[in-house]
Amino acid sequence: MPTTDPLRHHPAAPPTPRVTAWRRRVAALAGVVALGGLVTSGLVAPAQAAPAQPVAPSRPAAPAAPAGPAPKGPDLGRHVTLITPDQPQAQVQAALDAIAARQVGNQFGPERDAILFAPGTYGSTASPLIFQVGYYTEVAGLGRNPGDVVINGAVNVYNQCEKDAAGNDTNCIALNNFWRSMSNLTINPTGGEGCRANTEFWAVSQASPLRRVDVTGQTSLMDYCTAGPQHASGGFVADARLRAVTNGSQQQWFTRDSTIDSWSNAVWNQTFAGVQGAPAQSFPDPQYTTLATTPVSKEKPYLYLDAKGRYRVFVPAVQRDSAGYTWADGPTPGSSLPISSFYVARPSDSAKKIDAQLRRGKNLLFTPGVYGIDRTLHVRRAGTVVLGLGLATLTAEKGVTPVEVADVAGVDVAGLTIDAGTKNSDALLVLGKGAKQGPRGWTKKDPTTVQDVFFRIGGPHVGKASTSLVVNSDHAVLDNIWAWRADHGEGVGWKVNTAAQGVVVKGDDVTATGLFVEHYQRYNVVWTGERGRTVFFQNELPYDAPNQAAWRHGSTLGWAAYKVGDKVKHHDLWAGGSYIYTNVDPTLHLSHSFEVPENGGVRLRDLVVVSLNGAGTIDHVVNDVGPSVAPNPAGGSSIDYLRCFPVC
Structure with a gap:
């Protein structure tokens, strides 16, 4: 059986320009090396006392969400969960929590999941839809553009924590949060309690892209609500519209062809290409590398439902010297292929x-x-x-x-x-x-x-x-x-x-x-x-x-x-x-x-x-x-x- 040790061995964000905090132990070594505190200039976090990080949801007894009207096209199999607006939210929540319970700690398991949202609105201010995204889980909207699927709530990735002798969360980090993705939807960050209120958390490291997302409120690329040290190490955003972004402990991050309102801090290496609202070029003090445009890009193809409810795949067009997201002035340019x-x-x-x-x-x-x-x-x-x-x-x-x-x-x-x-x-x-x-x-x-x-x-x-x-x-x-x-x-x-x-x-x-x-x-x-x-x-x-x-x-x-x-x-x-x-x-x-x-x-x-x-x-x-x-x-x-x- 593969190990499910949730701790990867990246360094911490630096408390000074030249000295970083202590790093987590290497798997081959016995024992735990103490970690120093995290200090990141410009870090923005809510003022409330940070509650303990929730553990992965337990497996609910409720059955998976019932199927809505079936799209016209092939059966995509039992590892694809299709969510439609007519499904009762309680059963949708139970289905999503069951996937998270299986996948949040499943670093090297064989299970794979795609969670696909048909066009529509999910959750509300009174009853937000909030769930976690674990390993090997893709969350995607099936609209032609991100605004076709709206989630009032949050789609979160949190730190993974160890337990101390008293059962309290300790050594909470995101350094092993790989192999997951979210794309092609809008999130209105709503709900949550205390430190987690009204924020979209995407505390990840490599291989966890955000594409074609529109987050209308606060986005945090670290999970600052856990016991610490809260480190994260590297990620990717493209073709997105984000408002206030808390970068926090993210050591390096690449953002391409997007729009942001603000970015909290730099750490080691924050890079922007074709990003409207990006920090000015200032490397190495602070460590921002900013290109006005991206030399050449082609956004990832994606599955969607057309006006007749049929599956199709959209292939975005090549862009040169581009800036900003592709859907700013209407549908993304490109071509559509039938599922047949x-x-x-x-x-x-x-x-x-x-x-x-x-x-x-x-x-x-x-x-x-x-x-x-x-x-x-x-x-x-x-x-x-x-x-x-x-x-x-x-x-x-x-x-x-x-x-x-x-x-x-x-x-x-x-x-x-x-x-x-x-x-x-x-x-x-x-x-x-x-x-x-x-x-x-x-x-x-x-x-x-x-x-x-x-x-x-x-x-x-x-x-x-x-x-x-x-x-x-x-x-x-x-x-x-x-x-x-x-x-x-x-x-x-x-x-x-x-x-x-x-x-x-x-x-x-x-x-x-x-x-x-x-x-x-x-x-x-x-x-x-x-x-x-x-x-x-x-x-x-x-x-x-x-x-x-x-x-x-x-x-x-x-x-x-x-x-x-x-x-x-x-x-x-x-x-x-x-x-x-x-x-x-x-x-x-x-x-x-x-x-x-x-x-x-x-x-x-x-x-x-x-x-x-x-x-x-x-x-x-x-x-x-x-x-x-x-x-x-x-x-x-x-x-x-x-x-x-x-x-x-």
């Missing part, structure tokens, strides 16, 4: 059957569940949509690459988790072969896009893969990618969950917006294509290298987090963070976190490096340039910055 153009896959389907549907020219809709993939799924047709519901998970078997996309244009791969299996795979997802097919291949006008796709090497079980994501396609767009070699869970160890590289980009003119890559044993990212662009990069280096001899190449100590090929002439990176924590051997050094050619055409801006809690040293930021961060003799962690390379 999709093969609706179920976990019981064989990879052979699913691939045969792709060969027939079908799009794919993966219903929630875990799929064993023992032969590669080949996406051959231009414009194919491969969309997962409920964080549907593809697990490699027999060492195959689960998904390969041909040299064709306009493919969307979205909403999937892809896991390595016990036999090593060369890669988990490959885009293109680099054949340069001209107008029949990928194009600038119609790029292939990967949105909300998360890779895992270990965690739920032993996994091995040489590389997680390989991009051969030109003009591809990578939007919110988390490639993770597991640092905790099952099947974890230097010689167990082996993975050399996280993301390898060989195509030209590729853009990454929100790139999270962690713990790989060699280069976490290798980029050899020309004119690449990354807006926001977050990295932790491997924790578990046994000694320096095992983690070096030639005279270079360790392997850089982000490597730009020696022959690359032009590359741009905005807002890159790299952290070292080598708990097995705290004496390890990394020569540099970023390794790039020094030719004047490769430009890096707003970089942050951190040595976490007395374990590991980064000697330089880029090549031989920039400060060192080493274990802090006073305790905690050390942090430093490089504004730009080679020059500002």
